[in-house]
Amino acid sequence: MTRKLPIIALATAPGKSGVGVIRLSGPDITAITHALFQKALIPRQASLLTLRDSGGLTIDQLLAIYFAAPASFTGEDVLELQCHGGPQLLELVMKRCLELGKKWGLAIAQPGEFTLRAYLNNKIDLAQAEAIADLIDAQSEAAVRGAARSLQGEFSNDINSLIEEITQLRILVESTLDFPEEEIEFLESAQARERLSTVISKLLALRQSAKQGKILRDGIVLVLAGAPNVGKSSLLNRLAGEEVAIVTPVAGTTRDRVKESISIDGVPMHIIDTAGLRNTSDEVEVKGIERSWDSIRSADLVIFLQDSTNVSNEVSALREQVLKVAPTSIPVLEVFNKVDLLPPTKNGDDGAIYISAKTGIGIDGLKQKILEAVGWGSAQEGVVIARRRHLDCLDRAAEHLINSEKFAEDGNISLELFAEELRLAQDHLGQITGRLLPDELLGKIFSQFCIGK
Numbered sequence: 001m002t003r004k005l006p007i008i009a010l011a012t013a014p015g016k017s018g019v020g021v022i023r024l025s026g027p028d029i030t031a032i033t034h035a036l037f038q039k040a041l042i043p044r045q046a047s048l049l050t051l052r053d054s055g056g057l058t059i060d061q062l063l064a065i066y067f068a069a070p071a072s073f074t075g076e077d078v079l080e081l082q083c084h085g086g087p088q089l090l091e092l093v094m095k096r097c098l099e100l101g102k103k104w105g106l107a108i109a110q111p112g113e114f115t116l117r118a119y120l121n122n123k124i125d126l127a128q129a130e131a132i133a134d135l136i137d138a139q140s141e142a143a144v145r146g147a148a149r150s151l152q153g154e155f156s157n158d159i160n161s162l163i164e165e166i167t168q169l170r171i172l173v174e175s176t177l178d179f180p181e182e183e184i185e186f187l188e189s190a191q192a193r194e195r196l197s198t199v200i201s202k203l204l205a206l207r208q209s210a211k212q213g214k215i216l217r218d219g220i221v222l223v224l225a226g227a228p229n230v231g232k233s234s235l236l237n238r239l240a241g242e243e244v245a246i247v248t249p250v251a252g253t254t255r256d257r258v259k260e261s262i263s264i265d266g267v268p269m270h271i272i273d274t275a276g277l278r279n280t281s282d283e284v285e286v287k288g289i290e291r292s293w294d295s296i297r298s299a300d301l302v303i304f305l306q307d308s309t310n311v312s313n314e315v316s317a318l319r320e321q322v323l324k325v326a327p328t329s330i331p332v333l334e335v336f337n338k339v340d341l342l343p344p345t346k347n348g349d350d351g352a353i354y355i356s357a358k359t360g361i362g363i364d365g366l367k368q369k370i371l372e373a374v375g376w377g378s379a380q381e382g383v384v385i386a387r388r389r390h391l392d393c394l395d396r397a398a399e400h401l402i403n404s405e406k407f408a409e410d411g412n413i414s415l416e417l418f419a420e421e422l423r424l425a426q427d428h429l430g431q432i433t434g435r436l437l438p439d440e441l442l443g444k445i446f447s448q449f450c451i452g453k
């Protein structure tokens, strides 16, 4: 699927910077280098060179580093040009490279093409390639660490060792298929069932950790919902640590969604403050309230905020409505605000969450409840970054393993079905590291990378 031609792209972010790096990869890089600088470069040594335009005028004095295949990021010959970081200048350098490289088919890289080449040349597996994109997109320190662990191969190693254990089981089962009369004793003596249940528990533990990894990567969409004036915008400001949303004593202050991303204990949270939910004839407010309901429908977590000094039947009815509209799989936290206005004896001892967005009472506790509600465990040391795709593959693999366990438990054990379920489980795990992934899916994954990566 990849063009076997040399490619070029700006590897650093567009815009002004001290240094801008342009990277070339593919066949004929040595010839292109010679065309650019009239000399051959020693691999892995920086050379200070002058790049000139067709009229002999200097474009830039730059540092060039050549990496000979296969000892490079892509596994191909690579040339890195560290230029001065001006957008116009980098444009000129690119233009000159394309002009001189035309003869060898030098073309601008597609998004993710460098990493795709690294993957196709077995420098990294698919989970590691995805970790590169996730490292670049990481929204918190914990996400950086998780992506770095995946890139180092920690996630892939766990997947590979599961695949290996399943392979051993398959060998065992398939070699038994030829001797039906010995089937049951053979499987028992080899402790096939015990080994299978060990593999299942390892897989489920890995799934749990991957679930955390997905939270690290994508963050949580947290929607603040409730009646007007209960303090949703004040809570947003309190969580964000700055005045993001307008707060006034007037009910119906917030008309449109206000979004702010923060991190709680390293977990990225995308908080959406919404227009207070009520019946109104104000056209603008009606539109805002429609958006509030839309936000609730697509939330990962909803905080239904109430004014603890004003608990009424209307509020209970509204709460029921929110619970109905929110997806059934997501948590809805009921939180009581303005606790500073209550007599001290009345708050906090009935298990409900009491806070004051104004004074900060209960906010740390609320943050912990938020993390608990989304299933964020306290043991984060080993968390690797993960994607929806990985979770789906792990789920499918777990289903097949659990099916195979049923076949193995059955008195009339069906070894063929047992073996088939093991194979399917293995296939799904293999898709995580890319071993068994269809080409069109591969293209889709890499097309989401940024250009130059």
Ligand SMILES: Nc1nc2c(ncn2[C@@H]2O[C@H](COP(=O)(O)OP(=O)(O)OP(=O)(O)O)[C@@H](O)[C@H]2O)c(=O)[nH]1
Pocket (backbone or CB within 6 Å): 227, 228, 229, 230, 231, 232, 233, 234, 235, 246, 247, 248, 249, 250, 251, 252, 253, 254, 255, 274, 275, 276, 277, 337, 338, 339, 340, 341, 355, 356, 357, 358, 359
């Ligand atoms: N005493 C006290 N007042 C609060 C607290 N939180 C918010 N308020 C006040 O309640 C009023 C409404 O606060 P907002 O944050 O604007 O409420 P809202 O839910 O965003 O209101 P709408 O945007 O109209 O839906 C303001 O006067 C706030 O100062 C609190 O914890 N304690």
Ligand SMILES: [Mg+2]
Pocket (backbone or CB within 6 Å): 232, 233, 234, 245, 246, 253, 254, 273, 274, 275, 276
């Ligand atoms: Mg508001």
